[in-house]
Each structure stands twice: as C-alpha cells, then as structure tokens.
Amino acid sequence: MRTAAHPLRFAGCVELRQTLDVHAHDERELMSRIAEVPADSVYFHTFGYFLRHHPLTTAYGNDFARWAALEIGDRALAERLAVVDPFAFPRLDALRDHLVAILGDHLQRHAVGGRLEFDRAFHFQRSHIVEVPLGLGAATLAEFRAGLARVDESAIYLHTVETRVRARRAEAFPTWLRDGLGMPELAERFERVDPYLTTLERVRGRLLGFVDEALEDGRG
Amino acid sequence: MSRIDDYRRVAGPGAVDFVLRLAEQVQGRRVLHVTGGRLGSGAAETLRATVPILAELGIDTRWETTGGDAGYYATARALQAALEGAERGPSEEGLARWADMNRLNGKKLDLGADLISVHDSQPASLVSARNDGRWVWRCHVDCSGARADTWTSFRQFADQFDAAVFPLTGFESRLDIPMFVVPPSIDPFAERNRDLTPREITEILGGLGVARDKPLLVQIGPFARAHDPLGVVDAYRLVKQHHDVRLALAGTADDGPEQLELLTRLREIARDDPDVVVLELPAEAHRQINALQRAATIVLQKSLRAWFDLGPAEAMWKGKPVVGGYTGGLAQQIIPNVTGYTVHSIEGAAFRIRHLLNNPELIPRMGAAGREHVRRSFLITRQLADELALAIHLLR
Numbered sequence: 025m026r027t028a029a030h031p032l033r034f035a036g037c038v039e040l041r042q043t044l045d046v047h048a049h050d051e052r053e054l055m056s057r058i059a060e061v062p063a064d065s066v067y068f069h070t071f072g073y074f075l076r077h078h079p080l081t082t083a084y085g086n087d088f089a090r091w092a093a094l095e096i097g098d099r100a101l102a103e104r105l106a107v108v109d110p111f112a113f114p115r116l117d118a119l120r121d122h123l124v125a126i127l128g129d130h131l132q133r134h135a136v137g138g139r140l141e142f143d144r145a146f147h148f149q150r151s152h153i154v155e156v157p158l159g160l161g162a163a164t165l166a167e168f169r170a171g172l173a174r175v176d177e178s179a180i181y182l183h184t185v186e187t188r189v190r191a192r193r194a195e196a197f198p199t200w201l202r203d204g205l206g207m208p209e210l211a212e213r214f215e216r217v218d219p220y221l222t223t224l225e226r227v228r229g230r231l232l233g234f235v236d237e238a239l240e241d242g243r244g
Numbered sequence: 245m246s247r248i249d250d251y252r253r254v255a256g257p258g259a260v261d262f263v264l265r266l267a268e269q270v271q272g273r274r275v276l277h278v279t280g281g282r283l284g285s286g287a288a289e290t291l292r293a294t295v296p297i298l299a300e301l302g303i304d305t306r307w308e309t310t311g312g313d314a315g316y317y318a319t320a321r322a323l324q325a326a327l328e329g330a331e332r333g334p335s336e337e338g339l340a341r342w343a344d345m346n347r348l349n350g351k352k353l354d355l356g357a358d359l360i361s362v363h364d365s366q367p368a369s370l371v372s373a374r375n376d377g378r379w380v381w382r383c384h385v386d387c388s389g390a391r392a393d394t395w396t397s398f399r400q401f402a403d404q405f406d407a408a409v410f411p412l413t414g415f416e417s418r419l420d421i422p423m424f425v426v427p428p429s430i431d432p433f434a435e436r437n438r439d440l441t442p443r444e445i446t447e448i449l450g451g452l453g454v455a456r457d458k459p460l461l462v463q464i465g466p467f468a469r470a471h472d473p474l475g476v477v478d479a480y481r482l483v484k485q486h487h488d489v490r491l492a493l494a495g496t497a498d499d500g501p502e503q504l505e506l507l508t509r510l511r512e513i514a515r516d517d518p519d520v521v522v523l524e525l526p527a528e529a530h531r532q533i534n535a536l537q538r539a540a541t542i543v544l545q546k547s548l549r550a551w552f553d554l555g556p557a558e559a560m561w562k563g564k565p566v567v568g569g570y571t572g573g574l575a576q577q578i579i580p581n582v583t584g585y586t587v588h589s590i591e592g593a594a595f596r597i598r599h600l601l602n603n604p605e606l607i608p609r610m611g612a613a614g615r616e617h618v619r620r621s622f623l624i625t626r627q628l629a630d631e632l633a634l635a636i637h638l639l640r
Binding site for chain 1: 262389
C-alpha cells in the first residue's frame, strides 16, 4: 500500500459574502459593471455559484444567467450566459472578457429592456473564503477514500474548485494525488471531472468512483 | 435552552461538527452583542438562541442592551423607521439627545471585547466611544430606501465601524466600510418552530376558533398594507369559486390609524364570510403561530414589501408549500416550482393556490423539498457558521 510523502489535510470552507455597492439595473449596466468590478467578484458570480447551487435549485450555471432569466426575463441572453463554462478559461480576466463580449454582441442585436427597480437589480458581491480544518487526514488512498466519503460538501468545493483557481492553504486533490501519493493517472482523472452544471455531491460521487476503481485495481 | 449537540437531530449531516471546528478558531476571544432591548426584534430572538451556544463553544460571549428616557426611545423608533424609508425622520435635536444618551450608555456598559456587534440603530452611536476591538454594525432591515437626510446624519456613526452586516444584498445604503451579508435563520427548537403533537395542534386551533374541516390557507404577518392582507382575501375569493377552503389571517396590529382601519375592514369581511378568520395575536403568540402553520394546507406570504420576513422558512420547515410575493427576502427563501411559488399579483396567488389544490400530490412533495431547503440554508446552524466565519475574518 502506497503511503503519501505528506498527508492530505481535509478542510471545508465558509463563504463570507461581501456586497460591493455596485449594481446593474439593465443588460447594458451589467456589461459595464462586469468589465469594472474586481476579479474576485467575477469569481464569486461564476465559480462561486457551484458552492451555492444544490440539487433543489434550478441550474443556471452562474449568477449572471440566473439574473437574466429571472429578473430581465431575457431567455436568449440567459442561455448564452449559462453556457459559459468558467473552467474553460485559463484566467479570470479571460472569463470576464468573454462575458462582456457575449453581452456586447447581444446588445447589438436586441434592444435593452426597461431599467429594473433597485430591489431587482443585479447586486455585485465578492466573498472571503474562511477555511475550516476538519481534523481529518489521509496518508493512503484508502484513508483518502474514507475522508472523501464523509467530509462536508464545502470540502469538495474547496479541494476541487477553489484550489483549482485561487491559491489556498488547502491542497487540491489532484495535486496531492500526484505529488503526495505518486498517482498521476488518478490525478488526471480528478482534473478532468467537470463540476459545471452539476452538484458537489455528484462530483463527490464521481471522485469516489475513480478511487474505488484504483483500489480495486490494486493501484492504491 | 438548546445545546449545540441538540441540533445534530435536525441539522444536515456534519453541520454541527463543522460549527465546532469553526468555533475552535474563535475560542478564547471575547464577543459582545449590544441591542436596543431583549424582546421583540428578530435580532433579539436570534441572540437568545445563539449567545448561549457560542458561550458553550468556548467563546466568551456577552449581550448588553442600551436604555434611556422616553425621548430616547421615541427618537430611536423614528430613526429606525426613517432608515427603513418612513416619510418623517427624527429631529436634529432628538438625534443629539439620542447620541448624548448613548454616550451615557457607553459609560455604564462594559464595552471591552475583541468583537463588538451593535444591532440596529438604537445603540449604533455607541461606536463613538470605541476603544479596543473590532466594531460591527448589524443592520437587520432594508436601508436601501432610507431618508437621505437621516442617512447622512446616521452615516457619521455608521462609518466609524470596521464593517457592516446586512441580511440581504441590496438592503444596504452607501457606506465607506466593508459591507457583509449574513442572511437570518430560524431556530427549530424555538416555541415558534418546535414540533407539536397533533393533539396540541387541535387544541390550539380549537382555542383560536379555527375549524379544520376544509383545506386551510394561512397568512401570518402584521396587519399592514406592506403585507397585503386585503390582497390575500381577494386571492382567497378567486380560489373559493372553485374550492371550498378556509382562510386564516393571523398577526399583530399596532395602533396606527392605517393598521386599525385595515383590521376593521378585515373584521367586517370575516363577519360576512364565516370561512375567513382574522386573528389579532400578541407578539409572543409563537405557539399559536406554530400550530396555524402546521395546520395549514398552503401558507401564503403575499407581501408587497417584506424585508427578510422568515415566515416562508418557518412554514417550509413545517413541510408546507409557500405562495409568496416576489420581494425582499421572500424571493430568496422560496424556490419557484420546488418549494412553492413566487407571485406578482392577486391573480397569480389565486392561480398558484388553485394549481396546488388541483394537484394535491404536489403539496407534500413541495413541503418535503422546502424542509430540506431550510435545513440547508435557513437553520440556525448555518447562521452560526456564518457568524463564526465573520468573527474569524474580522479578528485575523
């Protein structure tokens, strides 16, 4: 049985939300504000969506698409924004530019609807991720499986989404599998898992499936 | 008084352990909450549950209140109303006396703590006496439509805090300090939400004079235009053309002329229609409200302006579908087509009620989804996690 060079420490997280006092009352303002807000805010409304989305909520893919669908009532725009997969972009600025381009293109073809009242405007936010060590560690693949199966859902987000995009104390699962446990193939399978338009519980299920296969093959 | 381990029975798997882990990062710190009183407000209700739990978690937590003379309370009420958008604000002289009185409060109270949370407007000017620690202004209402002149006066105090916290994004007005968002929550063990036996429910409803021989529509909320009880009656009348239902409207009424006129009109309606029950209840009638929500077939919250009224969360926790207005925190609580419906009109409310009554299998399905939604997003364990995360962030 392989033993890792260093143990993985599972951590969960709480997303402390900060409102930026930046608002958009129509599609044109949404475009200008997306271009201006801090990158953390673009992150919150796209990648951060995966932490807040759960099986009961309707999948819109990101907060911008949800707002376009529910408040603006522009289904075409909502669909175009929803299909943006944030994981497809190497940097947050590239994701931001793509969102602005979609809105710009849409506005060239469609007239802007009326301005919304303040309570229905898009309110830009960012978040501060507070990491929570869960007191669970893993030095072997079997221990990793046991931890993965029981940790809080936010740990799946932290170790798979957050650590993929932003530097955190918590270690990304694929990084640990590759560098700690010496299992690059399994790390690659973890990296290919697509959290877009699914739930964190489903992501957990897929990751557990990969680990189980590796354990059955005697690779752990 | 509930202990943290009690919540293992009702919170999601691992939620309590998660709170315990978070608390480890705040243990040994001193936290002080200051409110304008210990009764009545949503903030006070939440603190009654959370302060003992935080102390149990090893965090030195205290709760103080400010007080003063009749003029102090009158100005504090006018200030709070003006922050919520009332037409009339407190006078300059009144605000000066209010600030003087809070200076006296500041001398009497022990304000020594690492984190000082000052709730709502009454005690807010205590921040002028700040010494050590990080100070947070906790605003529990929608300030986005505050009277401009009142906000300008109030802001000289608000900007002295290190941060402000609002229940919902969009409830803020302009400030120069970081503004965080922590939605409120319900305590499943509070008298308003704890489990009741069928016998208890029957007894309480009997005492209220609400028969249970037909489907029951319930709206809980103050008898005020913002909660549109007359609109609810109109929606009920549209439904009544097709379904034999009963409507119970229960809530409090203050002695303002508009509220009294509204209550009088509702009582006239109830006199003419035996299937409309109007119940003016005292603010502490939590057990009665609990029973009404549990006896309801469908819970309505057709408010036109609702701040962050937790009525939908309370009803969903009791397994009820909710038909609510699309406003403030209601739209945050109700997941359309999953836990109930958000509506924009009387006709919309009637349509959704009829839809549920015509498809009764949806009622328990939505009720179960609602309970799970509340378990995940609106239970006190989630708020404890948010509060601890806020403390960790500010005390770093």
